[in-house]
Amino acid sequence: MEHSGKVAPIIECRNVSKTFKNKGNSLEVLQNLSLSVRENEFVVLLGPGQCGKTTLMNIIAGLEPATSGEVFFQGERVAKPNPKLGMVYQTTALFPWLSVMKNVDFGPRMRHMPRKERREKAQHFIDLVGLTGFEKAYPIKLSGGMRQRVGIARAYCNDPAVLLMDEPFGHLDAQTRYSMQDAIERIWSREKRTVVFITNNIEEAIFLADRIVLLTNCPTNVKKEILVDLPRPRDYVSRGFLKIREDISKIFEITK
Amino acid sequence: MNRKKKRSFAGSRTEALVYGILSLVILLAVWHLVSLGGRIGKFFPSPFLVIRDFANAFVHAIGRNTMLEHIFFSLRRVLVGFGLGVVVGIPLGLVMACSKAGRAFFMPLFSIVRPIPGLAWIPLAILWFGLGEQSKYFLICMTALVGITMQTFFGALYADPVLIGAARMLGAGKFQLFVHIILPSAIPNIFAGLQGSFAGAWCAVIAAEMIRSDEGTGWIIFNGMNYANTAQVIVGMVAIGLVGLIASTLLKALERRLCAWNIQGK
Incomplete structure (x- = not known):
């Protein structure tokens, strides 16, 4: 993990866990997850399945409390929704x-x-x-x-200082999805913000991210982090792109 | 997809019109034939007689009032009673949806009143408020209240939590959430409640006027029955139907304007 060490992270999750309890059944969706995001960084959380990612986003946003652990935004503990954090939703909200x-x-x-x-x-x-x-x-x-x-x-x-995007293109067809990826890349380079972006699409992650955080499925935790050091806008079929794609695929096949 | 549906509907419009006119003509013809038949005909006036009487009623009074005056009396009763139902029902529904304490307090009371049909209040209405206008307002109000309250309650209660979350993330406070999210979410339901309740209120006024009144569309019917004047009875029924139709069309038009954003409002 590469860290400049000089700049304090704008978002920091420390040992965040979340367990849903329902009549004796309990489901642990987040387990001791730690994560930090630097200012103006485009971080993509890439993970399979339907487990924990949206919950993590809601906890960062202050819409849901964590069972244990803490989230800090600009050094302060997140306890309720903060308009400095902007949310873009999976379905159109x-x-x-x-x-x-x-x-x-x-x-x-x-x-x-x-x-x-x-x-x-x-x-x-x-x-x-x-x-x-x-x-x-x-x-x-x-x-x-x-x-x-x-x-x-x-x-x-x-x-907002930070944009939280929860699979914003998950429901779009492939063609629209590409054009939206272009759009978000263009907007982001013109209006720099810190972005935390959730997706389950490997290509989308490599196209957009400064850093990809690979997540495990249920309970969700950080599997590995990958820095994407390719010039923008990125080319889906460049060697560097395909290399990262191969690396990620390997990692996910192992987790399967 | 939407546009296509509309176009195909427009295409069959002439067809629908032809069938509509045909069904009306057949109805009038059969009605007229039956009215010719001796003994039944006595209590079965010809449709042309009814149409003539209906038109006449606008010029010559039935009882003490002309048709427009009768309609005005009935409408005034409905609007006052229905208005009371709206003024009480919408806030009540909102309070039950938005405040846990409000729900805990009003829900049990409301659950008892809810299954009682509006017309079951007739005896109490008379005993409490007499035979004048007040008892009619009360009866109509009780009829309209339940539907309006229920629809408002459900509309506000089931406001989309994702939208509420989105508004909170954008900085909306509690009061702003209520005004900008919960209330607009409830509007399609409130309109459904208004429409249903208006039909109920229009029923209630007829019932109220049959019990005791000197005017109104319900009185026309009842008075016609007392004098075995079937034409007058049917004239009253036609008037009630027409006014109900006009009122519900107006409400629909209002809904279409206020809920242009909603697919149900198309």
Whole structure:
């Protein structure tokens, strides 16, 4: 594990465990997981199965408590949702009764930012994700990919220090998924933020990540970390890309 | 997919219209034939007589009022009673959905009242409020209240937790969550409740007017029965049907405007 050591991590999970108990049955989904993320780093959590990843994200976000262990954000313990952490969801968590514009400027509106200012801000991010002209549309009129773009713009518009993305492209078809990966890469290089991105897609992880954290399945824990030191934007069939892909595949076959 | 469905519907529109007119013509023809047959005909006025009487009723009074006045009296009763139901029911539903203490307090009471049909309140309404307008308002209110409260309650209770989480992550406080997430989530259900309850309230007013009144659409029917005037009875029924149809169309239109975002509102 490579650590500069100089910069304090912006997010740090220390020995986080989570067990769900239900009438005598208990399911341990996170076991003693430790993880740190540096500022402006794009970290991808790559793991198989349906176990623990979303729960980990909710714990980092402060939406759910951990059974044991702690999460620190900018040196402070996370205990409740913090608007400095922005969330992009797996399914579209857009507010269906609000137009694209009103979804995107929701966060600033909750903080009572003056209308003109927040509209300009929202417009900036709507343009950035490529949805100019759809400001007045309701989510129901948009395609899956467009909805995820709105979700990304909404998270960005709230000025988060960290973006938490929970399999945001999991429900998209392959073609849309590639174009969304391009979009997120482009947006991220223009508006640098710390990103924690969950996926189960190896290609997606290598394309986006500065660092990939490989997770085990049920209970989820850190299996191995891989630094992706390839120039951006990345080429899916370059030698370096394929090499990392092979490494990860090997590791996962062993865990199977 | 949506557009396709609409187009195919538009294509068969002429067909639907033809069938609709045909069924109406057949109904009138059969009705008219039956009304010609001697003994039955006495209590079975010809449709043309009914249509004539119906049109007449707008000019010449039935009892003390013309048709429009009768409709106005009935509508006023419904709107007052129904309005009371809305004013009490929506906040009650919201309180039960949003506050655990509120639910614990009101739910048992509500569970007792809920299965009692609105019309079962007639005797108490009369004993408590007499035979005047107040008892009618009370009866209509009790009829409408249950549906409105229940629908509001479920709509607010089952607001999507992911959306609530998303709003919290974006910095919404408790009150903001209520105004911006829970309330809009409940609106489609509230409208379903309003529509169902309005139909119920319109039933209740007829019942209330049959018991004791000097005017209203329910009175037209009851008065017609007392004088064996079947044409008048049917005229009253037609008026009730038409007003109910217009009211539910207006509510639908309002819903379509307020819930344009919702697929159910299409």
